[in-house]
Amino acid sequence: MKRRVSDEATKCWVTGMRDAFSDALYAIARRDPRVILVTSDTGAVCHDDFKAEIPRQYLNVGIAEQNMIGVGAGLAMAGHIVYTYAIVPFATMRCYEQIRVDLCCMGRLPVTVVGIGAGFDYNTLGPTHHGTEDIALMRTLPGMTILSPSDSVLAAACARISYETPGPKYVRLDRVGLPLIYPEDATDFAEGLTHLRKGDDVCIVATGRMVMRALEVADALARKGIAVSVVDLYRVKPVNVKRLLEIMRASKRVATIEEHFLTGGIGSLVAEIMADENACLPQKRFGLPDCFCREYGPREHLHSLFQLDLPSIAHGIADWVGT
Amino acid sequence: MTVAAGAGHIAPSFSCAEILVALYYGGVIRVKPSDPAWEDRDRFILSKGQAAVSLYAVLADLGFSPLEELLTFTQKGSKLGGHTEDTIPGVEAFTGSLGHGLSIAAGLALGARHREKQYLTVALLGDGECHEGSIWEAAMLAGHHRLTNLLAIVDNNGQSATDFTASYLTLEPMADKWRAFGWEVRTVDGHSFPELLKALRDVHAPSYDRPLCIVANTIKGKGVSFMERKPIWHYRIPVGEELKIAMRELQWMEP
Numbered sequence: 001m002k003r004r005v006s007d008e009a010t011k012c013w014v015t016g017m018r019d020a021f022s023d024a025l026y027a028i029a030r031r032d033p034r035v036i037l038v039t040s041d042t043g044a045v046c047h048d049d050f051k052a053e054i055p056r057q058y059l060n061v062g063i064a065e066q067n068m069i070g071v072g073a074g075l076a077m078a079g080h081i082v083y084t085y086a087i088v089p090f091a092t093m094r095c096y097e098q099i100r101v102d103l104c105c106m107g108r109l110p111v112t113v114v115g116i117g118a119g120f121d122y123n124t125l126g127p128t129h130h131g132t133e134d135i136a137l138m139r140t141l142p143g144m145t146i147l148s149p150s151d152s153v154l155a156a157a158c159a160r161i162s163y164e165t166p167g168p169k170y171v172r173l174d175r176v177g178l179p180l181i182y183p184e185d186a187t188d189f190a191e192g193l194t195h196l197r198k199g200d201d202v203c204i205v206a207t208g209r210m211v212m213r214a215l216e217v218a219d220a221l222a223r224k225g226i227a228v229s230v231v232d233l234y235r236v237k238p239v240n241v242k243r244l245l246e247i248m249r250a251s252k253r254v255a256t257i258e259e260h261f262l263t264g265g266i267g268s269l270v271a272e273i274m275a276d277e278n279a280c281l282p283q284k285r286f287g288l289p290d291c292f293c294r295e296y297g298p299r300e301h302l303h304s305l306f307q308l309d310l311p312s313i314a315h316g317i318a319d320w321v322g323t
Numbered sequence: 324m325t326v327a328a329g330a331g332h333i334a335p336s337f338s339c340a341e342i343l344v345a346l347y348y349g350g351v352i353r354v355k356p357s358d359p360a361w362e363d364r365d366r367f368i369l370s371k372g373q374a375a376v377s378l379y380a381v382l383a384d385l386g387f388s389p390l391e392e393l394l395t396f397t398q399k400g401s402k403l404g405g406h407t408e409d410t411i412p413g414v415e416a417f418t419g420s421l422g423h424g425l426s427i428a429a430g431l432a433l434g435a436r437h438r439e440k441q442y443l444t445v446a447l448l449g450d451g452e453c454h455e456g457s458i459w460e461a462a463m464l465a466g467h468h469r470l471t472n473l474l475a476i477v478d479n480n481g482q483s484a485t486d487f488t489a490s491y492l493t494l495e496p497m498a499d500k501w502r503a504f505g506w507e508v509r510t511v512d513g514h515s516f517p518e519l520l521k522a523l524r525d526v527h528a529p530s531y532d533r534p535l536c537i538v539a540n541t542i543k544g545k546g547v548s549f550m551e552r553k554p555i556w557h558y559r560i561p562v563g564e565e566l567k568i569a570m571r572e573l574q575w576m577e578p
Contacts, residue, residue, distance in 0.1 A: 036437070056437060067426045067460035074430015077366075077415070079438055097420060099455075102427060106409050106417035 016255065017177025018116055020152035020215040021044040024159035025083060029057050035163070036075055039085040041066045043116065047085075065090050066285065068111070069098035074086075076109040081163065088115035088131030088172065092138060099168070104141045108167035113138075113314075118148070118172045118208045119259025127292040131172065135207075136264025138170045139237045145169040146236040149242040150211035154234055155273060157189045174209055181232065192235035195247050199227030201321055203251035203281075205244070207233045207266050210257040212304075220314040228322055233266055244270075245279055253282045255317055259308060262287040283321055286313050324396035325376055325560055330405060331396065334376040334544035334556040338513070339447060339478040342539055345379050345519035346476075351526060352445060356386035359412040365442050366431050368416045370424020371478060372406040372448035373558075377442025378414070379403055387413035424448065425475060429465045432473035432534075443526055445474045451483025456574055459504065465534045466505020473534040475506070478513060480543040483530055484557050498538045507531035513539025547572050 015023065026049045029035040036061045037050050048057035060074075061068045065086055072082040084091065091113055093100070103111050115134055122129035138146050145165055149155040156175060164167045181196070196211070197218050206214040211232045218228035229251050231244065248254050254274070256267035267285030274280045288306050296303055304310045307316065325331035346352045346367065355361045366577070369378050376396065383390045395401035402411055407420025416427050428446035435442055452458060465473050479497055481487055488494050498508045507529075511518040522537050529535065543557075544550030547569045550561075560567045569575075 059433070061460075061464055064457075064460035064464075066422070066457040067429075067464060070423055070426020070461065071430035071433065071464065073416075074427040075434045075443075076430075076433070077427070077439075078434020078440070080434050097422060098426070101417060101420050102423055265460065278482050 001131060003049045003272060015152055017152045017174045018043070018156040019046050020177075021114070021155040021159050021171070021173055022049075024156035025163075026050060028159060029054055032081065032300065033057065034079060034081045035083070036080045037083045038068055038072050038075070038084060040065045040090065041087045042090075065095040065188065067096050067314060068093040069104055069111075072111045073098075073102035073106065073109055076111050077107070083114055083162075084110075085114045085116070087129055088134050089129065091115035092134045092170065096137060100141055103168040104143050105260070108143050110166060110173060112162040112169040114171045114173065116154040116173050116175060118174050118298050120293065120302045121174050121209075123302055124296055126296070127294060130293060132259075132261050132288055132293075133264070134170070135260050135266065136268070139269070140265070141168075144167050144237060146172070147234060148172040148207040148236050149177070149234050150208055150232050151177050151179070151181040151252065153180060153184055153186050154189060157187065160236075161189060167320040172208060176252050177209065179212065181215070189234065191243060192208065192238070192240035193244060194234065195229070195230040196232055197230035198250075199229045199235055200251050201227045202253045202255055202317055203214065203231065203248045204255045204257060205231045205233050205248070205266060205270050206257040207236060208259060210308070212261050213255050213308065213313065216310050217313050217317065220310060224318055226318060228317075236266060236269065239269065239273065242271055244273065245277055248274070248281060251281070253284070253321070255284045255286065256315060257308070258287045259303075260287055262289065286316065324379070324393045326395050326566060331376045331552055331560065331562055332405070333376070333559050333560065334553075335371065335449065336374045337545045337547065337550070338480040338543045339371070339374050340377050340545070341514045341516060342447065342476055342478060342519060342541075343377050344443060345516055345523065347381050347385060349516070349523065351523050354385070354413065354456040356413070360388060363440065363442055366415050366428070366444040368424040368427070368428045368431075368444070368446045369407050369414070370446050371421070371452055372418030372424075372476075373449075374447070374511040375403070375405060375407045378407060379411075382411070382413040386578045421449070421452040422457040425458050425465070426442045427477070428473060429461045429470060429473050432465070432470040433468060435472055436470070439529070443472055443474060445476070447476050447478060449483075450477055450479045450481065450497065451488055453477065453494055453497070454483070454488075454492060462501065462504040462506065469505070469532055470534045471529045471532060474523075474537070475501075476537045476539055477501075477536065478541050479538050480541040482543045482552070482554060482557070484492070486554055501536040501538070506534050506536040508536050508538060510538045510540065513541035514545055562564035
């Protein structure tokens with residue numbers, strides 16, 4: 001049974017990110033019997049459709065992520081289109097070397113690694129369940145495509161994009177992912193990023209849940225007369241470098257916001273691109289410092305501990321810009 | 324090829340030489356050297372990827388690639404590396420990192436079942452490799468799903484890279500472990516063709532209802548007296564007098 005969640009912004013009941021992705025994947029799997037979902041005992045309710053209606057396309061390998069990736073590779077070699085599914089740290093780190101060798105070294109197999117619980121999504125479960133290094137790790141892997149949707153509409157699109165994209169993919173999901181950023185009928189996500197807002201003082205590049213934070217910051221700064229451009233970088237690899245540079249160059253500065261360690265995340269990525277392309281702009285990075293979060297409470301509370309809350313970022317940028 | 328290259332794992336390759344010969348020349352693994360991508364071929368995964376030189380020799384002898392290519396082993400521009408890569412004709416999987424092959428093989432066997440294919444999937448494991456926990460994750464899965472189209476052979480030479488496993492982390496009782504994980508288990512002398520072929524007789528029409536594991540008791544460095552059961556020869560190439568002795572004991576004849 002799918003859960004509908006209340007979107008506080010629109011007061012509508014909509015499908016959360018996790019269910020939007022699994023619903024879209026289920027629709028694909030109904031059409032294509034090659035699609036198979038492999039889980040390590042995760043995602044109970046959102047995979048009910050698979051279990052009940054197309055059980056041959058659903059495989060629970062137990063709490064054994066290394067085997068999940070190896071079996072996924074073997075299934076792909078046998079002609080399947082494979083999705084593996086686990087909470088972010090276990091989906092990516094527990095079996096990192098299997099992903100590296102079995103999926104990336106070997107034949108660029110059509111396996112999509114789905115990680116649930118980006119950043120502090122599992123806010124009550126502590127650092128074992130935080131997804132705070134995955135982008136850095138996954139983007140070092142040759143041939144890996146990384147998708148990091150910012151809302152349910154884009155999450156559903158990521159199911160389709162991952163199905164159509166050859167080679168190994170990583171999809172980084174929130175459980176809920178609200179409020180919606182994109183209209184429910186949006187379908188064109190071929191560009192790899194979306195220029196959501198225009199402004200020439202600061203260009204904010206964000207991914208995942210932090211895209212909504214970037215939009216909030218843009219609104220807050222607009223009231224202070226600071227014009228902010230916002231980019232949703234939902235395809236973290238390969239980056240659409242040409243388009244990203246074009247957008248960033250229209251602003252005087254670049255800020256990056258990510259619910260991920262500063263080491264190796266999208267702030268690093270943007271700095272690397274600017275350095276490589278001889279296009280350096282002043283940059284300020286907002287993200288998680290070099291320590292684990294051993295605090296609990298609402299996700300917003302955790303954000304405030306690391307200056308990822310709206311006031312901290314808005315003040316940080318306003319001070320930087322000099323107003 | 325190892326002497327020419329000054330590289331390669333000779334002793335781990337010698338311990339499974341007869342196993343490979345039994346599989347490829349004893350009617351177990353069905354492949355077409357002229358068509359390496361033949362859809363219905365049996366799939367062989369050399370999970371102990373360090374035994375690459377034995378597999379390369381077999382594949383070249385069968386005609387997957389020219390015999391002369393063996394002399395390029397690990398040399399500049401060669402596709403024959405110290406571990407097997409899936410881009411080499413006749414090689415299915417990229418191995419060398421231990422503990423991966425049985426999961427891949429289990430996935431292939433499950434996929435074959437789902438897609439109603441008749442091919443057999445075979446994984447050759449080292450016993451030291453069985454220290455990797457992922458082997459037992461895969462063993463559990465294969466046992467649960469009763470993958471009768473999956474064959475694992477353990478090259479049970481009692482040694483790993485640096486030592487005898489019994490002296491630091493025993494793997495015994497090896498056969499009982501596989502049995503407990505839901506496998507049909509047969510123990511053989513891994514250097515005896517009659518024993519190997521007898522144990523492999525029914526893999527294409529299984530008389531059992533679960534995956535089959537052959538525990539093949541072997542000698543690491545088999546065939547060269549000074550290499551046999553000597554840990555130092557895990558990754559060492561004979562030179563000078565050693566080479567002469569080895570060639571004599573192996574009854575080497577100039578081609």
